[in-house]
Every structure is written in C-alpha cells, then in structure tokens.
Amino acid sequence: MDRVCVIGAGSSGIAACQVLSARGIGFDCFETGSEIGGNWRYLNDNGMSSAYRSLHINTSRQLMEYKSFPMPESLPAYPSHFQIAEYFDDFVKHHGFRDRIAFRTEVTKVEPLDEGFRVTTREMDTGAETDAVYGHVIVANGHHWSPRMPEPAFPGSFTGTQVHAHDYKTPEGFEGKRVLVLGIGNSACDLAVETSRVSDRTFLAMRRGAHIVPKYLFGMPTDQLTTSWLASKTPFWFQRLSFQLMLRLARGKVTDYGLPRPDHKVLHAHPTVSDDLLTRLGHGDITVKPNIERFDGDTVHFTDGSTEQVDVVIYCTGYKIDLPFLPDSVVSVRDNEVSLYRRVVDPAHRGLYFLGLIQPLGAIMPLAEAQAEWIADLVSGRAALPSRADMDAEITSYRKGLHARYVTSKRHTIEVDFFDYQSQLAAERRAGARRIQSGEAPSQPAR
Numbered sequence: 001m002d003r004v005c006v007i008g009a010g011s012s013g014i015a016a017c018q019v020l021s022a023r024g025i026g027f028d029c030f031e032t033g034s035e036i037g038g039n040w041r042y043l044n045d046n047g048m049s050s051a052y053r054s055l056h057i058n059t060s061r062q063l064m065e066y067k068s069f070p071m072p073e074s075l076p077a078y079p080s081h082f083q084i085a086e087y088f089d090d091f092v093k094h095h096g097f098r099d100r101i102a103f104r105t106e107v108t109k110v111e112p113l114d115e116g117f118r119v120t121t122r123e124m125d126t127g128a129e130t131d132a133v134y135g136h137v138i139v140a141n142g143h144h145w146s147p148r149m150p151e152p153a154f155p156g157s158f159t160g161t162q163v164h165a166h167d168y169k170t171p172e173g174f175e176g177k178r179v180l181v182l183g184i185g186n187s188a189c190d191l192a193v194e195t196s197r198v199s200d201r202t203f204l205a206m207r208r209g210a211h212i213v214p215k216y217l218f219g220m221p222t223d224q225l226t227t228s229w230l231a232s233k234t235p236f237w238f239q240r241l242s243f244q245l246m247l248r249l250a251r252g253k254v255t256d257y258g259l260p261r262p263d264h265k266v267l268h269a270h271p272t273v274s275d276d277l278l279t280r281l282g283h284g285d286i287t288v289k290p291n292i293e294r295f296d297g298d299t300v301h302f303t304d305g306s307t308e309q310v311d312v313v314i315y316c317t318g319y320k321i322d323l324p325f326l327p328d329s330v331v332s333v334r335d336n337e338v339s340l341y342r343r344v345v346d347p348a349h350r351g352l353y354f355l356g357l358i359q360p361l362g363a364i365m366p367l368a369e370a371q372a373e374w375i376a377d378l379v380s381g382r383a384a385l386p387s388r389a390d391m392d393a394e395i396t397s398y399r400k401g402l403h404a405r406y407v408t409s410k411r412h413t414i415e416v417d418f419f420d421y422q423s424q425l426a427a428e429r430r431a432g433a434r435r436i437q438s439g440e441a442p443s444q445p446a447r
C-alpha cells in the first residue's frame, strides 16, 4: 500500500495520524512548528495559531472530544486552549505516534505525478530541502491562520494602529485607548469584551447583525441542546424554530441590547457565541457602530454618518483558505471555495484529500476523525469513490444548499451541520464498501 503524507499536526492532522496508525497504513506527518496542536497551541512557533491568551473553545467538551480518546471529565464544559493543547498531547502520547511526526519541517510543494505526488519539505532550522514520493496526500493545514482583511480596503488613510485578530494575544497595550473592533463573529465578540475592560472606549462595528448565542441555556452548554438526540432526528426547520424560541425566551431580542436586527434567520449564519457581550453592552462598556465607511487620519467615518476618533482598529474579519504548497494550477481556491467531494476528496487528483476543511455547527475534531476513517478506507482499498460525474454533482448540490441557506459571505463556504455531515460520511463509507464488494469498477478521479 502506498505511503501517505499528512500535512500539519493540528487537531485534524493528529486525527489522521491516529487512524492511519491504527489501521497499519504507513505515513509521515510534517509540521512546521515544534509542537502539535496547530491553532490550539498558544504562541505556536509555526506562526499559525490565532489563539489569544484568554481563549476558551465555544463548543463543549463532550462535543469536541475525539471518539478514540475522550476528554477527561475533570475538564470544564468549555476548556481553555491550554487544556485543549494538553489533551492533544495526551491523545498523541496515548496512541503512540509522535515519532512519526517530523517537527520544524514545512511542506513547500505538492506536485502531482502520473502515480502519486512529489512532496518537497524544508527543514526550518537548516533550510535543507528534501523530495519524497507519496501515493496519497492528506492536507490538514487548517483554515483559521491566514488573515482576511477587508476587501477592498476602506478608503482614506488611518494614522492609528491596525491589527488583525490573528495577531492579537492579550489586552496589554490597549489600556486607555479608543479601540474599534470590526466584525460580529466569535473573534470580534471575544476581543471587544476583553479590550473593553481596559480601554477608554471600545466600539464594535459590523456590517450586519447576528443572533448572539449564549454559551449556556437553561443551565446546559448550548450545543448540548442543539445537538441533542431530538435535534439530530428532527428536520432543519424544526431545529431552527425551536432554537429561535429558546433564544428568545432565555435572552430576549438582540436589539434590546443595542445590536442591529439580524438580516437573516437563526442558523443561517455561522453562530456567534458569547455570554459576555450582551452584559458588556448592557453596562455601556461597548458601543455598537455600523460598518466603517472611510478613514481620515485618526477619525473613522461610519456608514450612518457618525464619526469617532480611534487609536486602534482590530480587524476581526475572518480567515482565508490558504494552501501555499499547492500551485493554483493543481488546486485553486476561488472566493474561499475549493471543489471537494464531500468536503474531502479532490475529484481531479486521485489520492489528494483535505481534512478538517469544514466549519461545522459543532466541533471539527470528531468530524475530522470520521473523515480520516473514510480516507483510510479509500487508501486501503476498502472503499471506492463514485464516478467523477457523481462527485461533481454532489459538489454542485452542496454549493446550492449553502447558497440557499447561508448569508452570502466568504465565511460561509465550508459550513456543515454536525449530525447531517456525520451521517453523510457514514453513508459514504458504506456506499464505498458496496462499490468494492459488487465489483463495480467505479471511474476513479482523473489526474
């Protein structure tokens, strides 16, 4: 069986390593940093972690743990990045594959060959480059590390400091400053709350409203309600309406706190989860603003005609999918979209897989684990893919579903519903095994 190259030892990469190792499939994993954990390794020396010092995950422990290694019950419902990184260390130690990860080794190029891929790696400390050929490549380089700045940039010039959320670590340096946080995703809420504790003023500017979801509802971590057995068995419209009702009962309307009325229904945008934001708004410690219109020196003009003098702008405007080792001629990212069958398989290159390139309503880790099991089926010949036409049709249908449901935004190109996606992967594995057993010779993706 051909050897597998795993790119990245973050939460998805280590899930791949575990499954491959358990199935006896030979692999090498390359990680630019000196530790595993990716985004969840605070101050990761691979430069790719967007974690800030106070970060706690916003999906609960029970939902984020790997099936093959549950999280210790001693951990809180919403662990910190320190606890998550430690859990990942324990996961790798428990499964015993750390020696298969080449640390401080960056994958610089993946080039498809007639059979397999030539993978070029560079040792970070010596600069030494090595080429090796692999039958399969699993890309697990994450999608929350390459900052997305407003496109196009706002007109005018700003004389204050501008920073993207990726580079924010602590509120140190924001004391007494007039801070403008842009966006209404999870980074924006966390950073507005945190800076508002030390700043002179904190403004939170947004181009649309959001349904703010508390971390707890009725004494339970919210995602345990939204992913309960009932939620997993009922149609989407019922889940949406019941969730909307729960939010209204527990929290009232977001407009009651001074936020703009969302232009979309609940669950039609990636959820913004925060307990603290609404209280800080209620305390008057954060001032809501519409989008930036233009800059003029230290003055920010907003789209409602108001102006504020500002010292620092923190852009919480999201992240781009970035595959620096894959030339655009091999895999192209257009409008933050990559064409992948069931969000994993590149139909154009047999043996090229993407792991964790999803944004679930729920946590990525157990889904990455399930994706890795399917990839291992494909690598080991236990499952086969459908025809190229069927894969392309699935991609088209997924995109249509996304566009029909979600607010049009580059942040909504890889959304999946936790249970629905889990079932799709399970069904795909069964179908793939049937294709092998029936002797059906499916057309494998063209190179």
Ligand SMILES: NC(=O)C1=CN([C@@H]2O[C@H](COP(=O)(O)OP(=O)(O)OC[C@H]3O[C@@H](n4cnc5c(N)ncnc54)[C@H](OP(=O)(O)O)[C@@H]3O)[C@@H](O)[C@H]2O)C=CC1
Pocket (backbone or CB within 6 Å): 055, 056, 057, 058, 059, 144, 149, 150, 151, 165, 182, 183, 184, 185, 186, 187, 188, 190, 206, 207, 208, 270, 291, 316, 317, 318, 319, 359, 407, 408, 409, 410, 411
């Ligand atoms: N505690 C945790 O577990 C945390 C998790 N995360 C996760 O990390 C990921 C990234 O989150 P985040 O960094 O918040 O990014 P998101 O992509 O989720 O949000 C970006 C925000 O910026 C807005 N935006 C983008 N471009 C512009 C623009 N040109 N002008 C005005 N507004 C703009 C978007 O608006 P629009 O919707 O209109 O595009 C959106 O409100 C998410 O999956 C999130 O859940 C982040 C922080 C904490």
